[in-house]
Amino acid sequence: MTHSDTAGSARLLTPADIRRLADRLGVRPTKTLGQNFVIDAGTVRRIVRASGVAADDVVVEVGPGLGSLTLALLPHVRRVTAVEIDRTLAAALPDTVREHAPDLADRLEVVTADAMRVTGIPGPEPTALVANLPYNVAVPVVLHLLELLPSLRRGLVMVQAEVADRLAAGPGSRTYGAPSVKAAWYADVRRAGAIGRNVFWPAPNVDSGLVELRRRPEPATTASRAEVFAVIDAAFAQRRKTLRAALATLAGSAPAAEAALRAAGVAPSIRGEALGVTEFARIAEHLRVPG
Incomplete structure (x- = not known):
């Protein structure tokens, strides 16, 4: 109709x-x-x-x-x-x-x-x-x-x-x-x-x-939406910071953030504004949030 x-x-x-x-x-x-x-x-x-x-x-x-x-x-x-x-x-x-x-x-x-x-x-x-x-x-x-x-x-x-x-x-x-x-x-x-x-x-x-x-279908990921959104929020909270620095608090330390980023195939030196939603989902999969 x-x-x-x-x-x-x-x-x-x-x-x-x-x-x-x-x-x-x-x-x-x-x-x-x-x-x-x-x-x-x-x-x-x-x-x-x-x-x-x-x-x-x-x-x-x-x-x-x-x-x-x-x-x-x-x-x-x-x-x-x-x-x-x-x-x-x-x-x-x-x-x-x-x-x-x-x-x-x-x-x-x-x-x-x-x-x-x-x-x-x-x-x-x-x-x-x-x-x-x-x-x-x-x-x-x-x-x-x-x-x-x-x-x-x-x-x-x-x-x-x-x-x-x-x-x-x-x-x-x-x-x-x-x-x-x-x-x-x-x-x-x-x-x-x-x-x-x-x-x-x-x-x-x-x-x-x-x-x-x-x-459209949500990204295929083992991370939950809440986990992915927490990574997104942290990445953009201080836009000018590299992801290694921006995700340090969420990961528990800057080295832990760097390890998660490398495991996700993302350069620790880039900023959040360079990534799409699928990359953020991949980071969330490798980021084990303390506690």
Whole structure:
């Protein structure tokens, strides 16, 4: 089935709708929750197109806010599970959908929760993550959901441009770091476009970017994800240090770190930014953490 095979349509929110809705709910976007509401219908349509979702997809949307992206998604997918931390917004979303897309209201499920602490998603297994993520928690939310929901096959998230660069960076890049390697544990990640500031209310003082994630098999390794991530964190905690020095504390000593690196076929004198996720997994296999 394709988008056009699905029944029902939605009237997307206009900037006037959004301000009216916010007034009615007494909602003022807050910096604390990283709220910047998308007020441009063209942008939410673009996100849905770029996400590649189809009629049989079950989408997790984090931080639906007033419902702009939710309404754009509903006609094209089987179900949207919206995870919203703000109780007022979570309570209002079903009414907004009933008003703007009455025949699609049964496709929506709202979970009032912090996406970083959620331990499960009700209903059918989610297959896609599509979200305008709050800037301040974008990386931990993406990593948490990829770990929590192995059924997620793909994702498209809108994040701060700098975060988009970090998530999609490859080894050797200036923006490559722990978020890049951890995201690569789960998925192939790439930049999928840029978004200007004027599509939001309030307009943020930074640009945004779209990031596409496509699930791939995790690296074949005898080390656990937690062990590999501990090596990644240590390697990037002090970027300018060689791996021999950066992993010394984790290994118990610099000579122990050097022995593990040599056993993994990695030169002790290089830095973490030169390695991909498979090399970090190999190091973790040879690194016996003290205690």
